[in-house]
Amino acid sequence: MLHKAIFIYFAAVCIGSALLMITRRNPVHSVLFMLLLFFHIAGLFVLLNAEFLAAVQLIVYAGAILILYLFVVMLLNVDRESAAPRANRYWPWLTLFGLLISAEISFLVLRGSFPADAGQQPMTLAVGSVRDLGIELYTKYLVPFEIASVILLVGLVGAVMLAKKIKD
């Protein structure tokens, strides 16, 4: 009962803030609604007993990535940004992509590959347990994990190179 109420609250705020995020004229406000969204997604993770994932969601997405977005957006000339026309000449393509993605997600959901009562079931793999997560990552998924880290390293080096070039 309580569980359901909390879930409804989180889900509703998620959808609401996501909508507000894409409709705000002021990009700074959009970023702040995105923060709200991340926060509530983390709440959903907690409801699923995935506490670790919730914490990581906040630390990585909200604490690191989004804050850099906010930095960039704040340094832009917000007045000029929000005065620009809402729909530019790419809008048909963007709409098309949006529809495609929605269709894909709807298809997956309708196909019913997600258990409807995921939150209620005791997890076979306790996602919240860091130890289990670590063991899985470093044994079963070692290669993808390492590949991901190499890709991130490449991104890092690339960013440093780009920054250096601008300075010289």
Add this chain to the structure above:
Amino acid sequence: MLLSPVISEIEERFPDAVLSAELRFGDPWVFVKKQHLPGLLFFLRSAPTLRYDLLFDVTCIDYLPQLPRFVVLYHLVSTSNGSKLMLAVPVAEEDPVLPTATEVFRTADWLEREIYDQFGITFTGHKDLRRILNPDHWTVHPLRRDFPLGGEDVAFTHNQDTLRLQADTWTEPQREMNVQDYLGLTGEAKEGTMIINIGPQHPSTHGVLRVALQIEGETVLRAVPHIGYLHTGIEKSAEHLIYQQAVTVTDRLDYLAPLSNNLGYALAVEQLLQLDIPLRAQYVRVILAELTRIASHLVWLGTHAFELGAFSVIQYAFREREIILDIFEELSGVRMMTSFINIGGIRTDLTPEFGTRVRGFLALFPEKLAEYENMLTDNKIWIERTRGIGRISAEEALNLGVTGPVLRSTGVKFDVRRTFPYSGYERFEFDVPTGTSGDVYDRYLLRIEEMRQSLRIIEQALEGLPSGPFRTDNRKVTLPPREEMEAVMEQLIHHFLLVSRGFPVPEGEACSLVESPRGALGFLVSSDGSPRPRRMRVRAPSFVNLQALETMCKGGLVADVISIIAGLDPLMGEVDR
């Protein structure tokens, strides 16, 4: 006519420039025609035998009703061979135009702006001839003799109405001006830069200094100081006071070192009066001046450390300054504006307590200095924040007219107490510390060392303090003693006249140089023979030093600006006068 080798050299090089020349109180005064001015200044600076490398002051005297009305004075000093020269340029009221000296000495920039502001004399070729102390919308030139005291309207509110009122009196170019030009940030606006104002209401500008910063990120591209917020017309006020009264307004110039100002002013007037000051008074003056130096440096140390975040030092520094102020209070009844050094000597004789109190301070202070040094000198963060910051070269510093600890930090050994000794400084043994790199850290070390040297001087002066009168016995200046006054009616009348009308001072001009805690402080007093000065000019070291701010700040960070202002130690009471 061989008054001085300088004059003959000038006459040789510029045969038709010199109008007349004379020696006034040992210094050569050369009256020249204005056409030759920049060339003459360049020659005086660069000629290997002369090397007048410091344009000490540029000022103006209004000789109304004499003709020509104005004389603009260029006071040159050689830091290397210790000679002074006054170039005087007569300027007629109908043609108040002079060629600028900024091409030769950058220090002339603000000094010429001040003359333009106060006297209405324009300088052709000056790049930025705006008012500097008075409000921009004024049309009058307050230091002219025919401008009445209190004749200006001052807007005490600063609301929209007064702004609109001011705007009505603006000239067309002023109206067209954009914010950047108004702030003196000329040149094309660079994309991605930002203008921020530091001050006039800012916690760390030592009063009401305003610095317009143009920054890119946090890097300072330009830093233009705006002054005049504390302009109280002290020079004008002094013209309306009798000589002895004017001592009190000098207190208000550099309110952290009032006794240095008293001394400078008294020395100038005493030259005109040709008074001999008793040795005891001279010694006491030295003791007081050095105590003031320590008190002033303590405020500098405290505020400097405070502005860089080390906020315990200020409490310690003020604790010791309190002892000095207590000494002053015991001596004169006043803690800061003592006016204790006045024309003719000192105001009263020393109290019996004075010696023991000062000795007590001398015994205590070295230990306290070590305590400050313990907190800062080897502190890694302190060094990071000050070393290499606000660096200026010796040539630049001299060209900008910088004096005092800031100049000495670049390695130029110019201390007025040593180069042009006054009040018996030649009798005392002391070192003039110099720096090497001209950065804020050097200035810090130097001022700490100066406090040590001041202690040495005080100790010697206290040891050798002669007995005898504490004032000149010249009754034209000194009040008659109480007993005589009570016995002889003439003496009572004389006392009354001295206090109410003052004493006349022989006609002429005299200037004095003293080493105030902030640099070389100059007083120029011009007398028309009446008991009130025709002109009292204060060459304030803070005012001139502040011009160097932009040179020091350029390329640094915003945080460095604070460090640099603190290291310059400007005092707005003295800057704005």
Add this chain to the structure above:
Amino acid sequence: MADMAQILNIVYTILIPVAVLFGFIMLNAAYLSYMERKTLAWMQSRMGPMMAGYHGILQPIADGVKLFFKEDIIPAKADKWVFIVAPLILLVMSLASFVVIPFGPPTRLFGILSPENAVPLWVTNLNIGVLYVLALASIGTYGVIMAGWASNNKYSLLGSFRSAAQMISYEIPMAFAIITVVLMAGSLNLTEIVNAQTGKWFIFTYVGPVVFFLYLVSGIAETNRAPFDLPEAESELVAGFFTEYTGMRFAMFFMAEYANMVVVALLISIMFFGGWLPLQIFPSVSWLGGMAPISWVNTAMRAVPPVLWLLAKVYFFIFCFIWIRATLPRLRYDQLMKFSWKILLPLSLVTLLATAFLKQAGLL
């Protein structure tokens, strides 16, 4: 009926502890400001607040009342909602950190309660307590940025940029320091981290002092305290990101700062100084520990309630923060960044590796 029990359960396990905790933090924030002012005054040969009550003991209350009745100004050009929300975010995030912090083992209130009814001295014993605190700290940065941006003031904006850059930079060595502790304890749970130190506090291990230094420095930087108080460097940026704030909103920043200070002090005590564990002299050297005077002292120290131990450690570290503030000048912005990225970060990585090796070698 079940619902009734559920609701009562919520009241007992959540609402009452939260209320107690809230009261504790608020009182703490108020009296920490008093402690700070008095300590600084003492270090600077001054008196500090003296007027309100005996030796100014009522000063925090007077300040609170004053701030409460101050005019609440929102600048005309400010972004109103962001301006209002910003201090709330900062305050809520710092207050929320407290719910995972254990203040001691479950207490039986000096034997009044039976062991199974012992009251836990925490609101929730989260598995990932440490990560939760880190996450909230990183969200707190938003409060600072939003406040600076919404004020529409150049000083505020510069202050908030500095602050955000600083907080992001110092979060990384801070996270590494925490991970090193987690590695030593083998758990992300704060209670277990304390229990892992029963034999030997982590500060007394080989890497302990280095990790402690890393966490201390980045913790001070994270709370924007001297010598890292650049965002609010009053001598440069007036009051930094909260220049435009007045009254209660200003007080919120203040409370958040003090609450954060307590969180950092708590985490230092918990992660390095054994939390509520009493200090034991030479517990590992049996023949020394067995000596009569030493064992008496050890017994005496075990008799002190655990909560008092924790609080004593916390206030000691808060005192250290104040002490540092009284002593050190402020770093410059670029020096601060350089310090984080070029010194703290590599150092923290090396420590992490060293700890892993030591742990594997069984030397911890």
